[in-house]
Amino acid sequence: MNTAIPQSLSCQRCELRAGCKRVVLGWGSIPAKIIIIGEAPGSEEDTHGFPFIGPAGKLLRDTLSSYSISPDLVYITNAVKCRPKNNTTPRPAHISACKVWLDIELRETNPDLIVALGETATKVLWGMGALSVYRYEKGVGKRGQPLYRAPKLGELRPRDELKYNGIPVIVGYHPSAALQQVRFRAGFLRDIEKVAEFIGVREKRDGNSDRRYTEVLGMDERIEEYRGRDVAIDTEYDQSGNIIWYSYSKVSGEGYVVNRRDNKASRELLDKLIRIARRIKVHSAQADVPPICRFLGINIDDFPYEKIDDTAILGYLLGDKPLSLKSLAENRLGRKVVRLEEILADGDYNLDRVDRNLMINYSGQDADLTISLDQVLQKDINQKSNIKNKENPND
16 A cells, blocks of 8 residues: 655645645555545645545545445545645646646556546546536637536536546545535445446445345245244335335344335235234334324224334333434444435435435334344343342332
8 A cells, every 4th residue: 555656746836835734645555446536635634644534534434445345446645635725625726736646646556447526526637638528618718719618516426428538437525525514425425336336346334244234125025034023113204204115124133125116015015014023113103103004004093002112112211311213223222323314315305316225224224223222122121120129029
């Protein structure tokens, strides 16, 4: 793991060098399957001399790891090698001055894929000859030349045909954007997922390889395994209370996810799960039962409430303040969780527009959290009950 640029680099090509502590060189594998280009060093990078080691870098590395993208495949750098004063956006002159160094890095790493994260990274590629990304505008410039407009990042991200010198380019959100604005988080995750797909890694891990979240199509052939078992059920519904997705689990570490699109099969599966389960585990029956009844077409009074264990109530009985499923799981299980706002596309609550893989991971997680929480909370309640009985044997 090293840099493609000479360590003795002492660049004076623009005024940025005079205002920063050091030139921050790219770092990683040479050659590399993937070169990731960011914007410019931040304060952490300027202090220590390595790219992407601040909060944005941690998010990038954690996300690469979650998609099984090995550091051995990656070289990470920035379009601009010196930190701009007050972390301002590099100007065109700064980007132009640093092109020569990125040229060297691309030549030395010889990547199969270029990943440009953020506006600055895409601009340095445009300046290096990827003129196909420009859009023609009607009219002519001052010297009679055709007018071209550099496209916005949002226009480039969906495009799959971008190349630089024959090398495929994936354009994505910078991780700092995902940190600063939750609405960009789902897009950033999707961008890294595209990188994983490019190199042939398609299975996303949630940080624990023992957890499996799977979509079920039609009737689950393993349905009889749930007969007489405790089953956690969680629903994801729209603002009108109509189920879009639901998930279920019988053991910690797994979650099976169903979309409403096949209404007949998904209704039959949910109905059978409720009928054959010994106990039904939910977090907030008040929130989950009405959508379930509406989905199944039954009267809310006919739901088998006597089979329900509610983790929200169990937590309350143990002294936890009323908490959401995610917050209670973080407190009780110590688990890192994905929250809904992190996967919504630009804050749009329409769950049908959320990336399918993100939705499967999110919904499956909720059933897994519910069954896992129930096991922990039931154990705590039994322990407290036993202690009370020993202290007051005649009660």
